[in-house]
Amino acid sequence: MKARLIGVGRSTLAEEARAEIERMITEGELTAGEKLNELELSVVMGVSRGTVREAIRSLAGSGLVDLIANRGAFVHETTLSEVQNLYELRGAIFAMACGAAARRYGQGDEPRLAEDLARNIEQMNAAREAEETPNYYILNIEFHDLLLAAANNPKAKAIYDNVKREMHLFRRRGLSIASNIARSLEEHRAIAEAVIAGDENASRDAANEHIRQGFDRYMATATRQRQADA
Amino acid sequence: MKARLIGVGRSTLAEEARAEIERMITEGELTAGEKLNELELSVVMGVSRGTVREAIRSLAGSGLVDLIANRGAFVHETTLSEVQNLYELRGAIFAMACGAAARRYGQGDEPRLAEDLARNIEQMNAAREAEETPNYYILNIEFHDLLLAAANNPKAKAIYDNVKREMHLFRRRGLSIASNIARSLEEHRAIAEAVIAGDENASRDAANEHIRQGFDRYMATATRQRQADA
């Protein structure tokens, strides 16, 4: 007896509403600082206000929305100093994950990690040479996700994803300059090497360095763009 | 013109309900794995079910309760492998915070940090010599909070607090053996020294080491207690 499971993952209306609001925010239909009107959203989405309210509340926990009692919910505005904090937080978690991945690989708990990382880096190199920036972007995310998965720490991964999304929200503009990609790729190689060597400390350091460099690249690009705008 | 502010801090009913449920969990009135009955809680607390529901939903984001659609909310059960993950996560954030604190102190952004840390360590040493374990416990928390505060990263602090609370839930039994306290104190000294020297990398390493040692001490004590139980 076998059948396609129906309704699996189909969850509550509130969860679907949450996903929809989340999409609206990440895709820019709702901009930073904008107020979320419960009634308006409920009409647009065709559910009751209570359901929308529940969705908004659950979003607040992820940092995408700020709640003020009796005043409502607002799309979180990320300041520049917060961006630095987000980078540091992301770096801390990523470094920890790389250390854990190295340990687990060394113990034989992640047998496929080596080939997965090698394949990813190879594809990334190909994307770089072909100057296929969108592919590079996807592969870049995959690289980090591979290591997060290998760390086998779901809560850390959840936090990492939240931080990533909030950062993504801030820097809508791509930061994909050819030289940046080349350097980033080298850093990936260094991380993968340390992890596959099973060296926890080296993995952590390489990961930390990667995020730090990423922040520097971000700041440089942001400054340049700001000058270009002026 | 001056008057006492009224209604400050008084928030919504749902927030108060959340705080109350949180208390019930942390104080053990609701045990791990137990189901949270919305109606029951609403009667006990004298608010409507919807309000309780909102409180429970907001707690889910902090990891204290797990939600299952159409089945309800359950107090999160922390497994042993999760404990290790929590230690690692806490270590990552604490190490990052110590690094940031070192940088900020070096830049003159946290002028009071040096004396605060020195005072804390001195009091801790006094508590150790007097064998006042409860005081030691409070001072230990304060030490970590001082550094988290100096890092000036609110989101990191929020996550740290969540993790800390979840860990606290798991290990009800104290782990305060005299020799442990002495070693822990030495590690604190090392951290403070690195931070006040403004050395980011050394601060991170010292913090990481501290949490790692803490985990080892925890495992040793837990194993010993398990043997004693058998």
Next chain:
DNA sequence: AATATGTAGATTGTTGACAAAATATCGAGA
């Protein structure tokens, strides 16, 4: 003109009721 006050409208906070799903109960048949 600038500031305070009052009032109407809009929005959030809270509740109770109904619908849908899950769980418990109980009996029939092997």
Next chain:
DNA sequence: TCTCGATATTTTGTCAACAATCTACATATT
């Protein structure tokens, strides 16, 4: 006795209405 299945009860999901609070605008006051 045990398993399966129908039924009753409990519990969650969703909604609409009411109450409390905030916001915006008009009016009055200096």
